[in-house]
Amino acid sequence: MFEKIYSPVHKLEFALFNNLFVKRDDLIDPYISGNKWRKLKYAIQKLQTEQKSHIVTFGGAYSNHLLATAAAAARLNLKSTAFVRGEAVKNEILMLCTLYGMKLIFTDRESYKNKIELYKTHFGNDKAAYFIDEGGASAEAISGCAEIINELPLAYDHIFCAVGTGTTAAGLLKGIQQNNLETKLHMIPVLKGGLFIKDEIAKYVSISEHLILHTDYHFGGYAKTTPELTGFMKTFIAKTGLLIDPVYTAKMFYSIVDLEQKGIIKKEDKILAIHTGGLLGILGMKEKLE
Template identity: 40%
Template sequence: MQEILTQKIQLNSNKISVCIRREDLIHPFVSGNKFRKLKYNLIEAKAKNQDTLLTFGGAFSNHIAAAAFVGKQNGFKTIGIIRGDELESKISENPTLKFAQECGMHFEFVTREDYRHKTDVSFLDKLKQKFGEFYLIPEGGTNSFAIKGCEEILTKDDSRYDFVCCVVGTGGTISGIIRSSFSHQKVLGFPALKGDFLKNEIRNFVQNENWELILDYHFGGYGKVNPQLIAFINQFYLENKIPLDPIYTAKMVFGVMDLIEKNYFPENSKILLIHTGGIQGIAGINLKLKAKKLPIIDFND
């Protein structure tokens, strides 16, 4: 694990200070919150003498790629239950799935309808009948062990910040951040999915009330991007030399910058943004953008 870097962001306003925690630099293949979420799950799997990890994800899942890599590095067999049976014939065209397969992950492709039942006991029992015993890691990696890892994102030196902002996928990362935040801080979550259902998921793990979800920056829902967001990502890189992924962190950063323009934050606020990684997914998103003849994410100066 590399030393964590915190960079200051270039702003037009001198009344607000914004820094970004470069969790994306933790590890070249297991970046950001995926490193945090898998850390204690691997320890638990070893403690239970399990030799197989089974988890869930979609076509561009950072979690699938990370689980495949750490499984290979730590001597585990890995099984990925992939949403969308149409993807089975397209592995070679999908950088994320191709990488996971090269790491030795075995795929089980299921229909989107069946995937909705991934937490049902009957669904899991069928998987055990097919694959034998395994250590189950939920979609996105979120469970109590993942949250324990995400509690380590903030340190005592971060008490100087008034706001801590992160994107929200399954709710695990923000739950860990809320649990380790300081009483004077406000934690803002920016869901990458439509709707406010994640509030209940987060409340399953936290008791603190110093947090809020900002629901206006999902850009149409999970995995949805548009030319405005792509232009923002490219411009942000030109100004700060920090790559953002379009599925998660870019939406949060876009939202924070927009809220600064709208005077959401009090003067002299100190804001910490959490970069949760996910850069590996850009190659797949660019393929989709090219197919639609839309601008792509380009980190060339």
């Protein structure tokens, strides 16, 4: 299931940009979506090499990572369990996870902070179990995301990526460095206090002048939004026909427009936005988008 993908680069006609492109990782799979597919690719290969058959992972109640993991496990006839942060709830994402056979263990937020301890306590004696961190973060995920750069049809002046844990951005930076590109990589943290992401990236790849961090586009924090952002999102989708979500990709595209207006990037520059998928996250924001 990880051999072939469909992720073209499309040119967008939007605002004042002459050369705005988007890498359509959202088209890879409807449920193992975007960067989640790339993060799981080599982790699951490693799991199979080690002859494990039970994925144990972590995430919030609207986690696209949980859904992607559940779908991948079901297709590969693997068992899956997820520790879900917070009180027991029901929603569309978790319903799909359970339909794919994933067992959910709701965990209070304090206990959730120590994921390794949770894993050891519940599955330390399960020889078939395989640990995958929240969001799929791992060295294997970095390798999977680095392959995005190898797939690009040309070099770009700027690449933009919305980031949560920084895993995808670390892979992109690794790919840029491996290919000796001059491309600037713009990270858009979607949560408050995003400066820590640089430290997370440094665990996997050396920080270089290619990397630029913009911390002012979180719109209140993770899974938070404002009327300004949702208004931009609605206009963008209607004008481009490209569906984006308020948690990640809307914040990224908003930043591109804003940085052009501030003169930090130029409308003539070749700009690539990475569409990381995760569109089912819109379901958790439907009241704010009506």
